[in-house]
Amino acid sequence: MSPTLEYYCPCQSSTPHPPQPNLPSSSYSFHALHNLYFCEECDAIRCNHCVMVEVSGYYCPNCLFEVPSASVRAEKNRCRSCARNCFMCPCCSNTLTVVPSDPPDDGDGRPPPIISATGEPPFFLYCNHCRWDSAEVGITFEKPTGLAAQLQKFEDSAPEALEFERLKEHFEPYLRASPSTSGHGLGHSHSTHINPITAAASSALARDIPGVARYTPHISARSRSGRDKNSNRHEVPDYRARVEIGSTGLNLGGGAESDVDFVRHLETVEEMATLEQRWGNSWIISPRASDLKPVRIPLHSKKSKRCPSCRHILIKPEQKAQSVRYKIKLVAANYLPAISISLPHMQAALAMLRRSGRAGAEPQDGTMLAGKTYPFHLSFTNPLYDPIQVRLHVQRALPPTSPNAPPDAEKARRPPFAVTLPSAAFPIAAFAEAWEYDDDEDMFGIDDDDFDGRGGGGAGRDARGKSRTVGVLERRANVTVVGGEVMISKEARGDVKFNMLVSYTYRSDDPDPADELGTPSRTQAQNRQPEMKTFSFYTVVDLGTIIVRDASGNDTE
Amino acid sequence: MDLPIYYVRGEYIETDTGNKVSRKATIAGPQNIILGGKTVIANGAIIRGDLRRTGAGHAVVISLGRYCLVGEGCIMRPPYKTYRGNFNYYPMKVGDHVHIGANTVVEAAQIGNHVEIGKNCVIGKFTIIKDCAKIADNTVIPPNTVIPALSLFAGSPGQFVEDMPESTQEMVEAMTKGYYTRFQPDPSLPPANTR
Ligand SMILES: [Zn+2]
Numbered sequence: 001m002s003p004t005l006e007y008y009c010p011c012q013s014s015t016p017h018p019p020q021p022n023l024p025s026s027s028y029s030f031h032a033l034h035n036l037y038f039c040e041e042c043d044a045i046r047c048n049h050c051v052m053v054e055v056s057g058y059y060c061p062n063c064l065f066e067v068p069s070a071s072v073r074a075e076k077n078r079c080r081s082c083a084r085n086c087f088m089c090p091c092c093s094n095t096l097t098v099v100p101s102d103p104p105d106d107g108d109g110r111p112p113p114i115i116s117a118t119g120e121p122p123f124f125l126y127c128n129h130c131r132w133d134s135a136e137v138g139i140t141f142e143k144p145t146g147l148a149a150q151l152q153k154f155e156d157s158a159p160e161a162l163e164f165e166r167l168k169e170h171f172e173p174y175l176r177a178s179p180s181t182s183g184h185g186l187g188h189s190h191s192t193h194i195n196p197i198t199a200a201a202s203s204a205l206a207r208d209i210p211g212v213a214r215y216t217p218h219i220s221a222r223s224r225s226g227r228d229k230n231s232n233r234h235e236v237p238d239y240r241a242r243v244e245i246g247s248t249g250l251n252l253g254g255g256a257e258s259d260v261d262f263v264r265h266l267e268t269v270e271e272m273a274t275l276e277q278r279w280g281n282s283w284i285i286s287p288r289a290s291d292l293k294p295v296r297i298p299l300h301s302k303k304s305k306r307c308p309s310c311r312h313i314l315i316k317p318e319q320k321a322q323s324v325r326y327k328i329k330l331v332a333a334n335y336l337p338a339i340s341i342s343l344p345h346m347q348a349a350l351a352m353l354r355r356s357g358r359a360g361a362e363p364q365d366g367t368m369l370a371g372k373t374y375p376f377h378l379s380f381t382n383p384l385y386d387p388i389q390v391r392l393h394v395q396r397a398l399p400p401t402s403p404n405a406p407p408d409a410e411k412a413r414r415p416p417f418a419v420t421l422p423s424a425a426f427p428i429a430a431f432a433e434a435w436e437y438d439d440d441e442d443m444f445g446i447d448d449d450d451f452d453g454r455g456g457g458g459a460g461r462d463a464r465g466k467s468r469t470v471g472v473l474e475r476r477a478n479v480t481v482v483g484g485e486v487m488i489s490k491e492a493r494g495d496v497k498f499n500m501l502v503s504y505t506y507r508s509d510d511p512d513p514a515d516e517l518g519t520p521s522r523t524q525a526q527n528r529q530p531e532m533k534t535f536s537f538y539t540v541v542d543l544g545t546i547i548v549r550d551a552s553g554n555d556t557e
Numbered sequence: 558m559d560l561p562i563y564y565v566r567g568e569y570i571e572t573d574t575g576n577k578v579s580r581k582a583t584i585a586g587p588q589n590i591i592l593g594g595k596t597v598i599a600n601g602a603i604i605r606g607d608l609r610r611t612g613a614g615h616a617v618v619i620s621l622g623r624y625c626l627v628g629e630g631c632i633m634r635p636p637y638k639t640y641r642g643n644f645n646y647y648p649m650k651v652g653d654h655v656h657i658g659a660n661t662v663v664e665a666a667q668i669g670n671h672v673e674i675g676k677n678c679v680i681g682k683f684t685i686i687k688d689c690a691k692i693a694d695n696t697v698i699p700p701n702t703v704i705p706a707l708s709l710f711a712g713s714p715g716q717f718v719e720d721m722p723e724s725t726q727e728m729v730e731a732m733t734k735g736y737y738t739r740f741q742p743d744p745s746l747p748p749a750n751t752r
């Protein structure tokens with residue numbers, strides 16, 4: 001495994017500082033740069049955990065038909081409008097094909113991939129991956145078109161479907177009376193969104209079952225919605241179910257005697273439908289594998305994303321379902337320097353392997369020995385049209401250990417390694433369009449024995465003439481490579497993983513009035529011309545696992 | 558900081574438009590194959606331009622765009638079917654910035670731009686892969702599957718796993734361009750044909 005570096009989004013934490021890298025919460029808070037967004041308004045990094053997601057369009061992932069939102073509700077989020085009848089195999093989830101009876105053989109034992117309406121009826125749905133076909137469960141069609149409508153009848157007559165329709169009717173007046181919950185109050189957390197159906201259901205549940213709290217996503221209960229719901233909760237009349245779910249007669253799957261009987265007479269495990277095969281169903285279905293029905297393909301959606309605090313749009317895709325373009329795309333990669341990390345000793349070993357003919361050789365896991373010192377390289381690429389100055393810091397603070405941890409454990413938590421980074425700020429030149437297309441340029445980084453070469457300003461100045469590994473190693477185009485060093489103690493175990501604070505100073509184009517509204521990560525140096533601003537963000541660096549050379553610990557060199 | 562990917566000089570033929578085709582690849586029916594430029598056909602790859610539609614005249618069987626990679630040991634074979642009693646091959650069209658991992662078999666009808674296909678995959682006949690999609694290593698895509706834009710597929714049969722990030726296009730483009738630049742003759746070795 002190659003060393004990795006990820007970027008921090010502070011949304012999971014109450015402080016601007018990230019969790020210690022050895023904590024499980026760390027991996028949840030750090031992301032690859034390409035997965036992050038940037039809100040210019042808030043001057044902050046956003047991630048997929050914190051952005052607000054809105055559906056901007058639906059489409060069928062199989063026939064790629066774009067489905068208008070209104071009909072999505074009517075069709076219960078399934079592909080039906082398409083003439084090609086999109087169904088999924090209940091056994092393997094492959095897309096099913098409509099085939100006529102006695103499919104003509106095309107040489108490999110499979111029916112022809114494109115149906116021709118000229119075949120013989122009856123038609124059925126066939127899986128060309130696992131060879132399941134709908135005739136097995138008694139579903140055949142007279143015509144190869146309009147299959148969805150034919151199956152719809154069957155689906156809609158299920159007792160559970162009827163019951164759900166009645167429930168919806170029952171709550172309809174209440175839903176119409178309650179104020180719209182969407183689009184209110186800017187500046188609130190995104191969790192204030194409560195689906196009216198959820199609200200109604202939770203209110204009914206809270207009334208009927210003592211001790212069940214109503215579903216109140218935090219914050220929201222504080223103001224408006226709490227009051228609204230209290231005034232409304234008693235207006236919902238009682239609902240009397242017509243069907244007792246779970247005892248819908250003779251059908252399997254309800255947990256009744258017939259189920260026990262079925263399981264008792266199982267001969268092979270394959271007779272039982274797997275959990276996965278039944279999981280996606282809205283209601284209980286038969287556990288018998290031979291009862292599985294073709295599944296409607298659920299629609300996919302295109303999504304817009306908004307900043308959770310100021311609600312500005314960060315991502316807005318083009319309307320067309322299969323377009324990969326965006327009307328708005330504020331991704332962090334356009335604001336923050338891209339940082340990649342490598343271990344020269346690992347790269348040297350890898351280059352050796354590749355030269356010896358193993359072109360596909362992958363970096364190996366755990367290539368750092370306890371008790372040794374290794375240099376590492378950080379390569380910074382500036383996406384901005386202005387040069388930037390970068391400063392690096394290692395986050396040194398230790399996690400508070402649990403109070404009941406034994407002293408040994410306490411000792412083991414001491415950082416088993418020390419990281420040295422360039423202490424001075426270093427420059428990265430501006431991004432220029434032309435560099436992107438310069439294919440002939442040498443972009444293979446540095447020659448290991450040529451550190452003091454091109455533009456290597458401050459390399460190893462503080463190293464008592466011994467090592468020249470820490471400092472700026474190379475500058476070319478909008479890339480600056482700096483060297484760092486990690487000293488691993490003899491007792492060290494586990495991963496060499498640390499948090500690194502990156503601050504970069506750039507020239508600001510426009511004075512930002514929002515600055516007074518508290519953006520702690522960015523500070524202004526008011527008295528300089530032109531106006532300079534600094535933005536800081538955390539990263540986590542994972543250099544890999546430490547190898548312990550000898551279990552007995554008496555390794556010598 | 559990525560390492561160069563060296564090959565022995567002379568092992569690859571470089572065309573005017575910068576395509577690099579291994580001498581150890583099998584290019585059948587080259588007159589029916591189009592390479593867009595700066596595309597790499599690796600050692601052991603097999604491209605079946607000879608499997609063309611019956612009938613007279615010149616026909617493009619397989620076309621690949623710019624900055625593509627057909628990995629080591631890949632097989633690119635046009636899809637075929639019997640329609641109204643006639644057996645026929647159909648053309649395969651691959652866009653720009655498409656990487657196909659080692660030992661993958663492709664019988665797709667259409668692959669868009671900025672698509673990554675992993676190692677050891679089987680891409681079934683008449684599969685359509687839209688822009689910026691990704692197929693994970695070891696995935697089997699059954700015939701006639703449609704892979705929507707910006708989606709990741711994995712498994713056997715291949716299934717939708719998640720949406721690809723919004724910056725996929727830029728990332729894949731940077732990756733394919735970087736790969737082409739890094740793919741170069743080993744300066745420390747003499748050309749293969751002099752040894
Ligand atoms: Zn976040």
Ligand SMILES: [Zn+2]
Pocket residue numbers: 060061062063064065079080082084085086
């Ligand atoms: Zn469809």
Ligand SMILES: [Zn+2]
Pocket residue numbers: 089090091092093094127128129130131132
């Ligand atoms: Zn199947």
Ligand SMILES: [Zn+2]
Pocket residue numbers: 298299300301
């Ligand atoms: Zn989906």
Ligand SMILES: [Zn+2]
Pocket residue numbers: 039040041042043307308309310311312
């Ligand atoms: Zn914002």
